[in-house]
Amino acid sequence: MITGFRKSIRKQFLFIMLAMLFLLMMGAAAAYLIGEQLTEDYKEKRKAMNEKVQAVRFVESSFKNTVFSMRGYIAFENERELQQAYDSARDLQRAIREFEPLASSSREKKLFAELADFRRLYMNRVVPKATAFVKDGDHESIHQLWASGVTDSVNFLIKEIESERAGLNESIDLQYQQFLEQTKKLNIFTAIYVVFVLVVTSGAVWVLFRRIGRPLQELTTAAEKLAAGHEVQIRQLKRRDELGVLSTAFVHMAKTIQEREHELTAHNEELVMQQEELERMLAETERMKNQLLELDRLKSELVSTVSHELRTPLASILGFTELMVKRSLGEEKQKKYLTTIHQEAIRLTNLVNDFLDLQRMESGAFICSFEKTDPKLLIERVIEAVSHTAHHHHFQLVDERSQKWLNGDEERLIQVFTNLISNAVKFSPKGGMIAVHLENDAHNMIINVKDEGLGIPAAEIPYLFKKFHRIDNSDRRKIGGTGLGLAICKEIIEAHGGEIMVSSEYGKESVFSIVLPLPAEGQEAEHETEAN
Incomplete structure (x- = not known):
């Protein structure tokens, strides 16, 4: 025993x-x-x-x-x-x-x-x-x-x-x-x-480990060499205990490992390639899935917006034309009804233009034609046009610029100014002041459009320039809108190399700021020559 x-x-x-x-x-x-x-x-x-x-x-x-x-x-x-x-x-x-x-x-x-x-x-x-x-x-x-x-x-x-x-x-x-x-x-x-x-x-x-330490150290050294890919010469122990059995098994294992190493390496390389391909395909599938979900969401919002925003002007046009067809109206009423029909037709045209601009943005065909432009002149035109229908609002234009010109697409900039000033009128109370301020620093021209309106909740500001985004509360729901105007403005300003921002005090005022880059000195001289 x-x-x-x-x-x-x-x-x-x-x-x-x-x-x-x-x-x-x-x-x-x-x-x-x-x-x-x-x-x-x-x-x-x-x-x-x-x-x-x-x-x-x-x-x-x-x-x-x-x-x-x-x-x-x-x-x-x-x-x-x-x-x-x-x-x-x-x-x-x-x-x-x-x-x-x-x-x-x-x-x-x-x-x-x-x-x-x-x-x-x-x-x-x-x-x-x-x-x-x-x-x-x-x-x-x-x-x-x-x-x-x-x-x-x-x-x-x-x-x-x-x-x-x-x-x-x-x-x-x-x-x-x-x-x-x-x-x-x-x-x-x-x-x-x-x-x-x-x-x-x-x-x-x-005392017990002294009897097993040296043989184990020899086996450990041999295992490290084997793991490094070196040839191993192992002295087989002539013992009848567990270490002797381990030594014999290790010798056979070393031979088997070296024989299988090349086969495992080849299989491993193949598996790595397959894994990388699967990961790439999975990432591509996820990306396409997200794109499809986003497209489906945009489609739903587009259908909802089109059905809602086009129904009102179409109903007005159909209603007034039906009155004019079925009834005998005086000249003054006819003029009033025709004016309303004309305004609703303009509104429909603007809606269609917004959707066309959205289509161009989505397809990458949104192009601007740059020329020497004075934004103040464009803003004056917009204020004059808007003031005809905004009889109860006041407009103020302050110009503190030292540099008057920049490179821009006049039609697109007018579209931006019209959108911002019209929004200021829509969201301001009667008698409110719409103030436009122009200034510049060494590199940029800054245009601020300030109103005295409802203000914008802080939580809504990060999403304000996203397509189809509208602030959902009772005050704004009555005003309506497609949720495309500010997204198109952002696209136009970024196409000019600029930036559009907003700051707001909820319930009091909002300030939309446009930053547009000024032309370099050589570019400005060239434009002046072309203009002359």
């Missing part, structure tokens, strides 16, 4: 581990039993002290309630306070009876004897006299009664009760500190015992 034990590393190691586990369990059991005994003793002492503290607190609260309720009765002549004093006196009597079995020191017994005497004196003599004085309104006698030593006795007893309670709390803290000290000593002893067991076990394990 001993020979078999020596030939098995596993049995030797298992014996050491079981011995260590046994010693640790014995130590842990002893420490647990001692700790449980210490804890149980501490709990019993703590319970007794807590009961005593609760009794003292009950005595203290009953005593104070008795005295203070009586004082309240004397001060306010409130019968409820007097009844409270009698109730508290009965509670005090019960509290003293409950504490008597718990009193262990002569000081505690003396204190509660004094409390019992004071209660009898207070309730049998002081309270009846004070009650009679209160009913007679004899405040001088009440003062003399309280000055005769009652107040001093009350203050003395309150101080003694508080001192007793503080002493009990200190005793509880002392018991806790003693318990912690005993627990600490037990923990130190347990730690020393565990360290001793670990040292003994480590010595036994070290």
Whole structure:
């Protein structure tokens, strides 16, 4: 049996581990039993002290309630306070009876004897006299009664009760500190015992590992060389234990690995290529899926917008033309109806133009023709055109530029200015001011369009220039719109190499800012020559 034990590393190691586990369990059991005994003793002492503290607190609260309720009765002549004093006196009597079995020191017994005497004196003599004085309104006698030593006795007893309670709390803290000290000593002893067991076990394990360390190191070195792709010469161990079996198996494994390595490498390269192709196809599929979802969303929004925005002007045109066909109207009404039809036709034309611009943007056929342009002149034209229908609004144009010209597409810029100024009119109250301010720095011309309208919620600003985006609230829903105007403006300004931004104070105003690049000096001279 001993020979078999020596030939098995596993049995030797298992014996050491079981011995260590046994010693640790014995130590842990002893420490647990001692700790449980210490804890149980501490709990019993703590319970007794807590009961005593609760009794003292009950005595203290009953005593104070008795005295203070009586004082309240004397001060306010409130019968409820007097009844409270009698109730508290009965509670005090019960509290003293409950504490008597718990009193262990002569000081505690003396204190509660004094409390019992004071209660009898207070309730049998002081309270009846004070009650009679209160009913007679004899405040001088009440003062003399309280000055005769009652107040001093009350203050003395309150101080003694508080001192007793503080002493009990200190005793509880002392018991806790003693318990912690005993627990600490037990923990130190347990730690020393565990360290001793670990040292003994480590010595036994070290002796065992000496017998297996060198062969394992040789096998490890051979495995590292084999992993690096080198030829390996392994000395097969002539042992009958697990290391001998491991050595023999390792020799055969090394041969098998080298034979399979090339085959695995080829398969791995093929799998990597297939994985990369699958990932590429998956990414392409995901991209196409997202595009289809976006196109479906845009299609739904387009259909909804077209059906909603075209219905109103078409209904107006059909309604007024039907009136003109079926009824005989005066010249003034005909003119009024024709004007309305003309305005709705213009509105339809603008809607169609917006959709055409959207189509050009989507197809990449959105082209601008640049020439030398003064934005102020374009803005003046737009204000003049808009003011014909915006009779109740005021317009202000402020020009603080030092550079008047830039390269731009006049028609497209007019489209942008018309959209921004028309929006300012639509979303401003009657009598509101639409202010356009032009300035420039060394590289850019800045155009600000400010209104006194509804303002834009902060959460909506990041989405304001997206296609078909409209702010959905009751105030704006009545105004309507396709949600394309600002998206087209952004496309036009970016085609000019510029930027469009918005800042807004909700419920007060909005400011749309356009930043357009100024031409370089050589480019400006060339344009001036062409213009001349």
